[in-house]
Amino acid sequence: AQKITQTQPGMFVQEKEAVTLDCTYDTSDQSYGLFWYKQPSSGEMIFLIYQGSYDEQNATEGRYSLNFQKARKSANLVISASQLGDSAMYFCAMREGLGGGKLIFGQGTELSVKP
């Protein structure tokens, strides 16, 4: 069964510094996708970045990059140049198979950016 683990309940980072949020996953499927979402205090889940299991390059979206280590089954999110507005919950999620469908989410990491 697929599983996502985020072992950092909370993280602090100084404004303008980089931070890495950890995510490990477990799946027996060869085809899968990994996602990161941000959830500010307003509650809405915001898509940040996607990495496919067959992608050879690490995904990047602006200040977000995904450090994908397939053999270790990890998909860590790196946020560069942290901003105060980055303070939020961050969730790692996975989908198995090629045809779309449900995402399974981890427990989340609460990031606090200090001025």
Add this chain to the structure above:
Amino acid sequence: DTGVSQDPRHKITKRGQNVTFRCDPISEHNRLYWYRQTLGQGPEFLTYFQNEAQLEKSRLLSDRFSAERPKGSFSTLEIQRTEQGDSAMYLCASSLETQINEKLFFGSGTQLSVL
């Protein structure tokens, strides 16, 4: 830009009462998902539709929960005989693609409190 809309934003009910939530997806999206999120946890998958067909339902979902999407547009989630353990945020999401990189777009959720 009309995103995913959920109604109501908040619902307070007494134990044993029935409640119904509504979700209006992004208009051209053919897939619609329901998730439940409790405080400090990641979203938990409940069920999803492709057009009007319910393609998957979580095995953890009680028989008291039922979801419909009668015309392939909006969806309703009904909880019968509510219990205090049903208190949670109920999130709806929609998507267009049916591929592994399918992004889910989330609404702001309905916060249910069962007294």
